[in-house]
Amino acid sequence: MRTSKHIEQLAGNIHFRPDEKTDERILAQAEAALGKRTFPDTKPEKMRIIIMRNPIIRIAVAAVVVIACVIGLSLWRATGSGITLADVLARVEQVKSFSCKGSFTMNGQIAPGKPYQFETLFSIVLSQEYGYKSKAETQDPNGGTMAFGEIYVSPQKKTFIQIKHTSKKYVRGGLDDAEAQQYQKEFSHYGNPGALLKEIMACKYENLGRSTIDGFGVEGFRTTDPNCKLPLGWSAFKDPQIDVKVWIDVKTRLPIRFEYLISSLNQRGNTLSQRFVVHDFEWDVPVTAAEFEPPPVPDGYAVLDNLPGMEDEETAIQGLKRCIEFFGNYIDTVGDDAGALGAVVSALEKSETPAALRLKEEIKGLTGEETFKRVSDAGKPILRLMWFYVGLVQQKKDPAYYGKTVTPKDADKVLMRWKVSDSEYRVIFGDLHAETVTADALAELEKLLPE
Amino acid sequence: MLEDRFLVRQLNQGSMQALRRIYEKYREDLFTIVVSLVGDRHLAEDCLQDVFVHLAESAGRIRIRSNLKGYLAGAIVNRARDRVRRESRQVDCPIDELQLEETPPHPDEQLICDEQTSALLQAIAGLPVEQREVFILYAQGAMSFRQIAGQQQVSIRTAHSRYRYAINKLRVLLKKADLI
Numbered sequence: 001m002r003t004s005k006h007i008e009q010l011a012g013n014i015h016f017r018p019d020e021k022t023d024e025r026i027l028a029q030a031e032a033a034l035g036k037r038t039f040p041d042t043k044p045e046k047m048r049i050i051i052m053r054n055p056i057i058r059i060a061v062a063a064v065v066v067i068a069c070v071i072g073l074s075l076w077r078a079t080g081s082g083i084t085l086a087d088v089l090a091r092v093e094q095v096k097s098f099s100c101k102g103s104f105t106m107n108g109q110i111a112p113g114k115p116y117q118f119e120t121l122f123s124i125v126l127s128q129e130y131g132y133k134s135k136a137e138t139q140d141p142n143g144g145t146m147a148f149g150e151i152y153v154s155p156q157k158k159t160f161i162q163i164k165h166t167s168k169k170y171v172r173g174g175l176d177d178a179e180a181q182q183y184q185k186e187f188s189h190y191g192n193p194g195a196l197l198k199e200i201m202a203c204k205y206e207n208l209g210r211s212t213i214d215g216f217g218v219e220g221f222r223t224t225d226p227n228c229k230l231p232l233g234w235s236a237f238k239d240p241q242i243d244v245k246v247w248i249d250v251k252t253r254l255p256i257r258f259e260y261l262i263s264s265l266n267q268r269g270n271t272l273s274q275r276f277v278v279h280d281f282e283w284d285v286p287v288t289a290a291e292f293e294p295p296p297v298p299d300g301y302a303v304l305d306n307l308p309g310m311e312d313e314e315t316a317i318q319g320l321k322r323c324i325e326f327f328g329n330y331i332d333t334v335g336d337d338a339g340a341l342g343a344v345v346s347a348l349e350k351s352e353t354p355a356a357l358r359l360k361e362e363i364k365g366l367t368g369e370e371t372f373k374r375v376s377d378a379g380k381p382i383l384r385l386m387w388f389y390v391g392l393v394q395q396k397k398d399p400a401y402y403g404k405t406v407t408p409k410d411a412d413k414v415l416m417r418w419k420v421s422d423s424e425y426r427v428i429f430g431d432l433h434a435e436t437v438t439a440d441a442l443a444e445l446e447k448l449l450p451e
Numbered sequence: 452m453l454e455d456r457f458l459v460r461q462l463n464q465g466s467m468q469a470l471r472r473i474y475e476k477y478r479e480d481l482f483t484i485v486v487s488l489v490g491d492r493h494l495a496e497d498c499l500q501d502v503f504v505h506l507a508e509s510a511g512r513i514r515i516r517s518n519l520k521g522y523l524a525g526a527i528v529n530r531a532r533d534r535v536r537r538e539s540r541q542v543d544c545p546i547d548e549l550q551l552e553e554t555p556p557h558p559d560e561q562l563i564c565d566e567q568t569s570a571l572l573q574a575i576a577g578l579p580v581e582q583r584e585v586f587i588l589y590a591q592g593a594m595s596f597r598q599i600a601g602q603q604q605v606s607i608r609t610a611h612s613r614y615r616y617a618i619n620k621l622r623v624l625l626k627k628a629d630l631i
Contacts (some may be wrong), residue, residue, distance in 0.1 A: 004622070016495075022496050406528045
C-alpha cells in the first residue's frame with residue numbers, strides 16, 4: 001500500500017468520543033440555546049409553494065383561473081349574443097362551492113418512432129367553507145386506470161395532505177392563519193387572475209355561437225391567440241399553436257366546459273402537445289365537512305422527500321450538473337418548471353453527449369409510457385433546479401440565471417445568483433462552485449457577462 | 452444526506468429532536484477532528500459545545516451549502532482555531548490522556564495500532580496549522596478538497612499543496628520512528 005494511503009487510513013481509524021457527562025452537558029446547553037430562539041414564520045410561504053407547485057393543484061388552479069378569466073372578459077366586452085359575460089361573472093361570484101372533472105394529456109415523441117402519451121384524469125371539489133380535495137388517476141400499464149394521487153386542503157383545520165399512490169408516498173403539512181385566509185380569499189381567483197385577465201384582454205377571440213354539449217344548450221367562445229397562456233407552463237413550446245374554447249350553459253349562464261390545446265413542432269418536426277379539458281361542472285354542489293376529511297394514509301407509504309419547495313443550493317447544482325451530462329451545456333432558461341420535461345426531451349433529442357446517447361440507447365427497447373417515465377426520472381434533477389429557481393422568484397430573492405451565455409468552462413462568470421441578505425448575494429459560477437459576494441461585487445461580476 | 456436535509460429543515464423550525472439527532476450522529480466525527488487538531492480533550496469538548504450551541508442559536512437561518520457534516524466540520528475547525536488563538540495555547544498531544552476507541556482484535560495489533568496512532572497524532576501536532584487542518588479535514592472529516600478550500604478560503608490548488616506537504620512531512624516523521 002502507498003505510504004500516503006496508509007497514513008490516511010491510520011488517520012481515518014482514529015476515533016475519539018466524548019463521555020456521557022460531556023454529551024449531557026453539551027446537549028443541555030444547546031437545547032437551552034434553541035429554547036431561547038424565536039422562529040420567524042417562514043413555513044407558510046414554503047407550504048404555499050408546495051401546494052401551489054403541486055401538479056394536481058395546478059390543474060385545479062388552472063380550472064378556477066379559467067373561470068375567473070372567462071368572467072374577467074365580461075368586464076370589458078359583451079359577447080353580442082344572448083349571453084353577456086357580465087352575467088356569468090355575477091352568477092359565479094355567488095358560488096360557494098363547485099365540482100368538476102377533467103383531464104390533462106401530454107403527447108409527444110421522445111425519439112424517432114417513440115411516441116408517448118401521458119394522461120391524468122382528475123376530479124375536484126372546492127368549497128369556500130371546507131376547502132379543497134382532488135383525486136387523480138392515470139393509465140395502468142396493464143389496462144384501465146389506477147389511482148395516481150389525492151390532495152386534501154382544509155383552511156379550517158389549517159392542514160393539507162397529499163398522497164401519491166403511484167410511488168406510495170405522502171406528505172402532510174400545516175397552513176398558518178394568513179395562508180388559510182389567503183386560500184379562502186382566492187377561492188374564486190386562485191392563481192393570478194389579474195395577470196391572466198390582462199393576457200386575455202390582449203387576445204382576440206370569437207363567438208362560436210350556440211351548440212349542444214351533453215344535451216345542454218351552450219354558447220361558445222374561442223381564441224387562437226398564441227399569447228393566451230395558462231399557468232401550466234409552456235416553455236417547451238416554440239411558436240405554439242393555441243386553441244382555447246369555453247362553453248357557457250345558456251340556461252344557468254355558468255361555464256360548462258373548457259378546452260385548452262397547445263401544440264408546436266420541435267426542431268425535428270415532431271409534434272408536442274398538451275391538452276387540458278375541464279367538464280362536468282356542478283355549481284353550488286352540496287358539500288359537508290366530512291367529505292373533506294382526508295382518508296388515512298395506507299400502510300407502507302413513506303414520507304415524500306423531494307417535493308417542490310424543499311430545494312436548496314445543492315439541488316440547483318445537481319440539476320446544473322445533470323444539464324452538463326445530458327446537453328454538454330446549461331439549459332437556456334430555468335424559470336418555467338412546468339415545461340421542464342418538454343425542454344429536457346427537446347434538448348435530449350439533439351444532444352450527443354455520452355449520457356444522452358446512453359439514455360437514448362437505454363430507451364430504445366421501451367414502450368412510449370416506459371420511456372416517458374425513464375426520461376422523467378432522468379430529468380428530475382433539472383426539474384428540481386427549476387423548482388428551486390421558481391421558489392426564489394416567489395420569495396422575491398432577486399434571482400437571475402445566465403445559462404444561455406455562460407458555459408461550464410466559465411469559472412469566473414455568474415451562472416445563477418440570488419439574494420441572501422440586504423447586501424449579499426449567493427452566486428453559482430459557470431464551473432459550479434458557489435460563493436457569497438456583496439451586491440457591489442456582483443454588479444462588477446455581471447458586467448463581465450456577454451450581452 | 453437526505454436525512455441531514457430533513458434534520459436541518461426540522462432544526463430550522465425549532466425541533467429539539469433534530470438537534471439531538473444531529474449531535475448523536477456527528478459528535479464522534481467532530482470530536483475526533485477537534486481532538487486531532489488541538490490535542491487537548493477538555494479544549495476539544497469546549498469547541499464541540501461551542502459548535503452545537505452556535506448551531507442551536509442559528510436555528511431558523513441555517514443554510515447548508517454542501518453537506519451537514521462538512522458544515523459542522525468547517526465550524527469546529529474555526530472554533531478550534533479561535534479557541535487556540537484566544538487561549539494562546541501551544542498545541543501538544545498529551546496522548547496518554549486521550550481515550551482511544553480503536554480496538555483491534557489482537558493484542559499485538561492493538562499495541563502496533565496504538566503505537567502508530569500515538570506517533571501519528573504527535574506528528575500531526577507538529578504540522579503547521581493550515582496543513583494540519585487540511586490533512587485532518589481530508590483524512591478524518593472526509594471532506595473534498597473543494598470543501599476544504601472553501602473552508603480555508605484558499606484555492607483548491609493551495610488546499611492540495613497543503614495536503615501534499617502534510618503527507619510528506621508525516622511520511623518522514625513516521626518513517627523516522629520506523630512505523631511505516
